[in-house]
Amino acid sequence: MFKSISAAAATLAISVACLVLLPAGQRVEAQSAGMFVNAVDLDIVPAERDAFLAAIKENGAASVKEPGCKRFDIINLNSDPNHVFLYEVYDNEAALKAHRETDHFKKYAATTAKMVAKREARQMTVIASNAK
Template identity: 80%
Template sequence: MLKSISMAAAMLTISTVGVLLPAAGQRAQAQSAGMFVNAVDLDIVPAERDSFLAAIKENGAAAAQEPGCKRFDIVNLNSDPNHFFLYEVYDNEAAFKAHRETDHFKKYMATTGKMVAKREARQMSVVAGNAK
């Protein structure tokens, strides 16, 4: 009898865990699904580096305050002080497009147009987010 009760309790525990784990995984997936990433590699004219940094920092700080912007990282390649990487994360593509219509983005583009020697942008979707 005790063995039957123990087996029933074990089966109930396994069933409960089996039901809860997919739900937690689905919540994590739902939080990541649909997020939009704009990843940009930039080579800056060396003489313009300081001016570019001021402009991109201003744009990034303003972008991070936008309702649909989750992240706006400005990264500098250790081996090349004139190569930057922008990692922008938005709720969705509409939020990214709204960012590109802001006054601060338009100012950034007008200011830095001649400072950028090469620009390569890639748009992506988040498949899974693994941040703390």
């Protein structure tokens, strides 16, 4: 009985030591299980739709090449061709912040600033991802 208690205590001590000894950034990742989602609803000025779509496609293609970006979907609402939904998945919030500092994002933001009539962004954490 004392051997199993000692083994459990040793395992716990080693686990805590490993967690404490990790650099701060790795410690946060080790504790957080979900990916970080940026979900954005955009209403596009109708006359700017084609130019906006070209700019967001370019930004999305460049975004998925970033180390922390896992997914960048550009979705159009069937009932409203001027409503676009962005579904962006990152390793963590820091990866989203790094994305916003890239040259391609800054170019997209400057190019489309007057093309967007309304923008609503929501940040989320993935609890479970079910895909085929």
